[in-house]
Amino acid sequence: MFEPGKEPALQSFASDYRGRNLERLDGLAGTQPYSSRGPWLSTADSALLEKVAQTGRLGRFERSGNEESIAVLADAGIVDAKGRLTDQGGMVTRPLSQGVAALNITGTYLGRTTNFRAWLDTNDAMVLAGPSHHLMTSAADEAADYADGRQLDYMSINDLYTAMAAWVGLSPAWSIPVLPAMVDLQEMDRRWAAVTDPPLQADEALMQMWREPWFVWQLAAVPGSGQPVTYINAGAAGHYRTGVLEGAGLLEATLSSNVYRHLGDIVEAAVFNRPPRFD
Amino acid sequence: MNTELVPETSRHITIDRLPTWQRLEAEGADLVLAAEPVQEGHFRPNLVVTSFPFLGSIEKFSTMAMANTRARLKAVYFIAVEEWQAGDAPGRRFQYNHRLQGRSVHCQDWIVLTGRRAVMVTASCASNQLGANDFAFAVMADSITVKGQEA
Numbered sequence: 001m002f003e004p005g006k007e008p009a010l011q012s013f014a015s016d017y018r019g020r021n022l023e024r025l026d027g028l029a030g031t032q033p034y035s036s037r038g039p040w041l042s043t044a045d046s047a048l049l050e051k052v053a054q055t056g057r058l059g060r061f062e063r064s065g066n067e068e069s070i071a072v073l074a075d076a077g078i079v080d081a082k083g084r085l086t087d088q089g090g091m092v093t094r095p096l097s098q099g100v101a102a103l104n105i106t107g108t109y110l111g112r113t114t115n116f117r118a119w120l121d122t123n124d125a126m127v128l129a130g131p132s133h134h135l136m137t138s139a140a141d142e143a144a145d146y147a148d149g150r151q152l153d154y155m156s157i158n159d160l161y162t163a164m165a166a167w168v169g170l171s172p173a174w175s176i177p178v179l180p181a182m183v184d185l186q187e188m189d190r191r192w193a194a195v196t197d198p199p200l201q202a203d204e205a206l207m208q209m210w211r212e213p214w215f216v217w218q219l220a221a222v223p224g225s226g227q228p229v230t231y232i233n234a235g236a237a238g239h240y241r242t243g244v245l246e247g248a249g250l251l252e253a254t255l256s257s258n259v260y261r262h263l264g265d266i267v268e269a270a271v272f273n274r275p276p277r278f279d
Numbered sequence: 280m281n282t283e284l285v286p287e288t289s290r291h292i293t294i295d296r297l298p299t300w301q302r303l304e305a306e307g308a309d310l311v312l313a314a315e316p317v318q319e320g321h322f323r324p325n326l327v328v329t330s331f332p333f334l335g336s337i338e339k340f341s342t343m344a345m346a347n348t349r350a351r352l353k354a355v356y357f358i359a360v361e362e363w364q365a366g367d368a369p370g371r372r373f374q375y376n377h378r379l380q381g382r383s384v385h386c387q388d389w390i391v392l393t394g395r396r397a398v399m400v401t402a403s404c405a406s407n408q409l410g411a412n413d414f415a416f417a418v419m420a421d422s423i424t425v426k427g428q429e430a
Binding site: 010028158159172256264265268 | 336337338339341342345349354355356357358359360361362373374376382383385405406407409410413
């Protein structure tokens with residue numbers, strides 16, 4: 001918060017750790033939540049969307065019993081009243097029907113899951129996004145209302161980077177390395193699902209990080225080969241790459257700048273069909 | 280191929296540019312550099328140096344700069360804030376995206392306090408061109424030297 005004439009609020013743990021005054025950054029995430037003007041589609045609506053994207057129209061059997069979903073898609077300009085794909089619908093769903101790749105992010109917060117899927121064309125993407133980091137971590141009731149929902153959006157690849165960053169809540173943070181950096185896998189699994197006590201040998205940084213809200217997100221290409229990439233968004237404590245290493249859970253503090261580049265590299269590896277540059 | 284960096288001088292800092300970049304007319308700024316001209320409809324990567332009087336801490340400047348960026352630009356999305364320095368001068372490196380002329384633009388801002396002034400170096404490229412420009416931006420930022428503090 002900038003107030004002229006006053007010194008800004010400091011991030012106390014990070015400042016102590018580094019021995020310098022570091023301004024608070026954790027307020028930023030709440031000012032830049034994932035935001036879309038697209039319609040919310042239910043699972044049934046989305047299934048119908050995928051069907052009509054592939055075939056261009058819905059047969060009589062597909063139409064009967066799906067009147068509600070057809071109405072939702074018609075409202076969104078995707079189909080006409082008879083369930084036929086409109087020109088706009090064709091454009092929006094082209095990355096799905098004729099795209100080169102798809103990416104999926106699964107997010108979990110205290111045992112609840114959400115996901116973000118992007119179908120990619122060379123220039124554009126169609127997105128179906130469930131409740132984002134912001135909804136899941138700070139508006140639990142609202143997130144619950146939308147649990148079955150996915151917001152439909154269509155954007156250029158150029159805009160996808162910000163969309164993905166916002167959806168996982170990637171915001172500036174002073175990510176502090178933790179010790180131990182490898183924790184017992186079961187302790188880690190339990191922490192994903194609920195706020196538990198930090199591991200016994202945790203240093204102060206790990207204790208801080210452990211107590212922050214954890215939004216854990218995994219990004220993978222669809223269909224995927226190889227391991228998904230997993231990060232923990234630990235609120236004020238910042239961002240941590242995680243995974244299983246030699247039978248233990250890894251917690252590797254990562255600059256938000258590098259997380260952003262990792263996201264971008266995965267998008268580009270998918271769009272250009274090249275190997276990822278980062279592990 | 281000429282890979283020698285070309286030193287450029289502005290009021291308060293010197294910075295090296297890539298030989299393929301050029302210095303442009305600096306309307307209202309201390310220095311403007313740009314990559315080779317691009318095709319119509321594409322965003323030309325550029326780097327702008329500005330400065331203004333500032334007395335205060337780096338953490339205060341950082342907070343002010345972010346508020347200012349958000350007020351001045353459209354749809355700002357902050358990606359990173361990191362400690363940075365030019366020689367002994369304290370600074371910050373910001374990274375954010377914003378919308379400009381209908382497209383997503385990625386910016387890296389290196390700011391440094393020189394005692395009585397704040398100097399801001401802003402490098403910009405289209406968001407999908409970050410991979411192509413990241414190294415060039417880093418090389419140029421690495422060369423930033425506050426005048427009067429050359430090693």
